[in-house]
């Protein structure tokens with residue numbers, strides 16, 4: 001994968017702030033230019049939300065956060081950047097002016113993406129000296145969580161630029177889709193605008209309130225769209241005969257008088273006020289920042305569910321998250337020297353919304369998930385990574401005993417430690433503890449026995465020298481530690 005080394009963000013509002021967080025949390029240094037007097041505070045708040053969301057999203061080791069620098073001029077911000085993202089207000093004249101300035105100051109090989117929601121790249125690149133490196137990179141809010149970027153080239157954009165832009169997105173956890181032909185508003189906003197136009201009519205005509213309209217979406221097709229989109233959802237709705245039957249049955253309805261889609265509602269003062277008032281009532285006192293946090297928690301939960309879907313292979317945006325995590329694990333995050341004088345600290349995470357049950361604390365199976373992740377982290381340390389597994393060998397867990405000692409609540413920072421309490425050629429006996437990261441107190445423990453296996457033969461087999469040579473020094477050092485309290489316990493034991 002090809003990496004972005006240094007990014008520049010021109011404009012740090014809703015979308016620029018989201019891009020800044022996305023780059024920084026992927027370990028990329030970002031220089032920002034935004035003349036807004038409160039740009040630093042605004043970006044800081046978006047970044048704080050993004051960091052909270054990532055802590056819940058993944059236990060994979062994020063790289064050390066990139067360095068954030070605010071610059072006094074656009075020229076200083078773009079200096080040395082290899083990806084420049086323009087996110088200034090949606091006005092063609094302003095964007096053209098800013099892009100021309102970027103063009104004059106940027107490195108000759110820099111990629112220049114515009115966040116525009118609807119302007120044509122051909123129009124944006126009109127005044128540039130090197131228009132071949134300009135493309136639309138249209139993201140979705142919040143940029144740090146939603147992975148899609150529509151990549152659209154203009155008449156003068158080179159194929160090499162599009163290719164290079166597409167390649168640089170997976171390492172920051174994003175998915176580029178190349179839109180073959182430029183049209184105003186591309187694909188996503190074409191769809192959203194159609195829905196938005198109809199929604200405004202429904203409010204204007206007093207068919208429903210904004211709250212009812214949102215309920216109709218979020219209790220029904222909104223849930224479907226996140227995981228299968230439109231066409232695959234309708235394929236299923238066609239029953240066993242699939243899409244062709246769906247089209248035969250519902251196609252004729254397209255001729256009925258169902259929509260006003262081509263008429264644009266007059267967004268006059270009265271309608272603006274009506275929507276504004278209904279929207280205030282719907283928010284029920286929650287501030288924008290509070291709504292953003294709720295949105296982020298929900299998105300994290302959805303992404304994590306999708307990550308576990310399709311028999312654990314991941315589905316849609318969840319599959320992308322899984323692949324991003326694999327990339328993070330391969331990078332190893334902030335690599336630390338192993339301290340073998342104490343149990344290994346292997347997983348640092350926060351209790352995610354999807355992990356909390358009806359008792360308001362982390363639910364049972366999530367403990368096993370964190371402990372399983374801890375074993376996986378140990379295995380990677382001794383060379384048992386995905387490549388090793390693909391060669392036909394692995395470790396399988398054959399026994400686990402979990403003790404619940406304290407409670408882990410939503411958003412709480414937790415970490416796990418691992419002590420090897422026994423190891424030989426085939427067996428790996430570990431004792432994990434889950435700690436509250438603030439106090440260090442133990443919340444739960446898990447004792448596990450793992451067996452090295454020949455997965456093709458389906459039976460236990462001695463681990464090879466390449467694994468044992470990494471395992472033995474850790475096991476030897478841990479043999480000098482006291483046996484952890486609780487090791488060897490079983491359910492129903494007399495005290």
Ligand SMILES: NC(=O)C1=CN([C@@H]2O[C@H](COP(=O)(O)OP(=O)(O)OC[C@H]3O[C@@H](n4cnc5c(N)ncnc54)[C@H](O)[C@@H]3O)[C@@H](O)[C@H]2O)C=CC1
Nearest residue numbers: 011012013014015016034036087088089090115116117141
């Ligand atoms: N808000 C949204 O949901 C989405 C917006 N977009 C696109 O992103 C772009 C930015 O939109 P938002 O972030 O929503 O707007 P915004 O108003 O939140 O932020 C724009 C920022 O640009 C700054 N700015 C103004 N002139 C500037 C200049 N000459 N140089 C540097 N910075 C300058 C402003 O101070 C402001 O902080 C637009 O093209 C928009 O269409 C794309 C996807 C979603």
Ligand SMILES: C[N+](C)(C)CC(=O)CC(=O)[O-]
Nearest residue numbers: 116117139140141189192
């Ligand atoms: C409203 N909008 C057109 C700026 C929205 C987008 O461009 C994408 C999004 O995040 O919905």
